Amino acid sequence: MKIKAAVVEEHGAPFTFKELEIADPREDEILVRVVSSGLCGTDEHARLGHIPVRTPIVLGHEGAGIVEKVGSAVTDIAVGDHVVMSFGACFECKHCEEMGPYACDDWKKVNFGGRMLDGYTPLKTEDGEEVNDFFAQSSCATYAVCKANQAAVIDPDFDLEIAGPLACGIQTGCGIVMNTLKMQENPSPQSFAVYGCGSVGMAALMAAKICGADPIIAIGGSEKKLALAKELGATHVINRKEVDNLEEAVRAICPQGVENAVETSGNATMALTMLHTGSFLGKCVNAGASRLDSWHFPSELGSKSLYGVSMGWSNPKTFIPYLAELYKEGKLPYDKIITKFPFSEINEVAKASAAGEIIKGVIIMDK
Numbered sequence: 001m002k003i004k005a006a007v008v009e010e011h012g013a014p015f016t017f018k019e020l021e022i023a024d025p026r027e028d029e030i031l032v033r034v035v036s037s038g039l040c041g042t043d044e045h046a047r048l049g050h051i052p053v054r055t056p057i058v059l060g061h062e063g064a065g066i067v068e069k070v071g072s073a074v075t076d077i078a079v080g081d082h083v084v085m086s087f088g089a090c091f092e093c094k095h096c097e098e099m100g101p102y103a104c105d106d107w108k109k110v111n112f113g114g115r116m117l118d119g120y121t122p123l124k125t126e127d128g129e130e131v132n133d134f135f136a137q138s139s140c141a142t143y144a145v146c147k148a149n150q151a152a153v154i155d156p157d158f159d160l161e162i163a164g165p166l167a168c169g170i171q172t173g174c175g176i177v178m179n180t181l182k183m184q185e186n187p188s189p190q191s192f193a194v195y196g197c198g199s200v201g202m203a204a205l206m207a208a209k210i211c212g213a214d215p216i217i218a219i220g221g222s223e224k225k226l227a228l229a230k231e232l233g234a235t236h237v238i239n240r241k242e243v244d245n246l247e248e249a250v251r252a253i254c255p256q257g258v259e260n261a262v263e264t265s266g267n268a269t270m271a272l273t274m275l276h277t278g279s280f281l282g283k284c285v286n287a288g289a290s291r292l293d294s295w296h297f298p299s300e301l302g303s304k305s306l307y308g309v310s311m312g313w314s315n316p317k318t319f320i321p322y323l324a325e326l327y328k329e330g331k332l333p334y335d336k337i338i339t340k341f342p343f344s345e346i347n348e349v350a351k352a353s354a355a356g357e358i359i360k361g362v363i364i365m366d367k
Contacts, residue, residue, distance in 0.1 A: 001031075005058045005123070005141035006346050007131065011049030015140070015346045020058070020131060022143050023122040024069060030077055030148050031069035032085060036340075037139040038062030038165040038362045039349050040199060046112070046134065047350070054114040057132040058123060061087065061111070062362075063139025063146075064163035074148040082160060083151040086167040086316035087111055088136025091149045101150070102311045111135045139164070140346065142365050152320035158328070162335050165199060165360055166320045168311070170334050173203025173264070174323055175312015176285050181260045183211035193217040193250060193258045195274050196265030197225040199360040200287055202232060202337050204262050209233030210331050213260070217253055219246070219270065222356060228336065240270070250277040257282055264288045278304045285309050338362050 003022045006015035025031045043059045045051045063085040070077055077083065088110040089101030096104045104110065106117060114132030115121050122145040123131040123138060137146040154163060177183050183190060192213035194201045197220035208216050209232070218229035219238045226237040236253050243249040250258065250273065257279030263271040266288035278284050285307045312319075326332035337359040341349045349361035 001143065003141050003143040004343075005131075005138070006060075006343070007056050007058055008047050009056045011047070011055060013047075015047075015350070017344075019126060020141070021124045021126065022141075022145060025071045025145050027071040027073040028147055028149070029071045029145050030067050030074060030083070030151060032063065032065040032083060032144050032146065032151070033068050034063050034065040034139050034142055034144050034365050035160040036064050036162070036164045036362050036364050038167070038169060038360060039140075039346070039353065040169050040360070041353070042168070043134075043140075044350055044353065051112055053112055053134065054132045057114060057134055058138035058141055059134045060138055060140030060144075061085075061135030062164040062167040062169065063137055063144050064160045064167070065144070066160070068143075071148065077148050077151060077153060081153050082156050082158065082163075083153055084163050084167050084316070084320050085137045085139060085144060085146045085151050086171065086320065087311055088147060088150050090117060091147070100313070100315045102313050102315070107310065140363070150316065152316045152318075154321055154324045158324050161340065161364055162338055162362065163324070164362055165334065165338065166323050167316070169199035169360060170203045170323060170332075171314050171316065171319060172287065172309075172312040173200040173205075174207040174332070175314040175319065176200075176262050176287055176309050177204050177207035177211060177260075179313040179319075180285060180307055180309050181283050183208060183213060183260055186211070189214040190259040191215055191217075191254050191279075193219065193254075193261040193274065193277070195219045195261070195263040195270040196267070196288060197222065197229050197359070198264055199337055201262070201264040202229065202359060203334060204264070205229055205234055206232050206332050206334065208260070210326065215253055217250065217258070219250070220265075225359065228359075232333065232336065246270075246273045247276050254279070259283070261285070262287050275304070275306065280304070283307065340364055
């Protein structure tokens with residue numbers, strides 16, 4: 001079957017539109033007509049080669065669409081279902097079975113290796129050259145094949161044009177708060193701080209509000225994003241560019257330190273501030289992948305906990321529909337961080353994201 005895909009031929013190259021061949025789904029797979037796909041920093045890191053993926057490759061890992069074919073062994077998804085495609089996993093190892101797919105022993109190989117674990121890719125050029133896939137879905141295309149296990153079915157009345165970010169950015173931010181920090185289980189309001197106001201940071205902020213956190217502090221460098229953070233639930237905002245001492249600014253709000261915090265920007269200074277300003281039993285999450293070897297750890301850590309979190313420690317099959325319901329109830333208004341673009345402008349999305357002009361760009365396939 002012929003599809004239109006945005007191909008990255010080599011690291012650093014722009015997206016180039018090409019006609020590719022996509023295979024029919026195998027027994028445990030589904031074929032999805034992609035309606036929309038979010039683009040996030042992970043796609044850009046892969047395009048630039050910061051994540052050493054193989055090229056040529058079709059990126060995209062926040063795909064949403066309608067199922068057109070299902071494999072013979074698929075029993076929980078049917079043709080016509082509306083789905084969000086999330087990350088891949090082996091679904092067979094000890095950690096997949098005991099913890100969830102986010103803990104898969106082969107997580108990096110499945111999602112960044114360019115092939116399924118058996119070496120297969122459903123994508124080829126018209127000349128028969130194999131094209132690498134990404135996150136076992138490659139949603140920057142009009143159609144995608146993925147494992148049925150990594151697709152979450154959502155209500156057909158949910159807007160598929162905004163559904164894609166539930167697969168990664170929104171799932172990761174909300175999962176950090178709800179699955180890792182488990183803030184909804186706290187008997188009384190706890191303090192929360194988010195460093196960085198991108199899609200993951202904004203999702204974490206909204207989840208903290210849902211969980212009853214107070215105060216909720218948003219730290220970033222854009223007045224426009226900080227204003228939106230206040231609209232989405234932040235009780236306090238700090239522009240890191242306008243304070244002489246960021247730690248003192250945080251301590252002015254939480255003198256005893258912040259009980260729950262997440263760093264999403266990848267900025268080592270912000271990450272270190274998060275750690276220094278954590279409370280004695282504080283929980284800190286390094287979601288921005290800032291390099292730990294550039295940190296100067298405080299001499300007295302007390303009983304603080306530092307977590308590295310992948311995909312919000314989420315099971316997409318159940319967590320994505322839950323987040324979709326929160327949106328429908330008006331509790332998770334993540335559409336406010338989305339900017340839509342036609343598929344033809346995918347390179348403009350990457351540029352706007354890199355420039356900080358948008359928070360979450362979403363490409364719409366038929367526009």
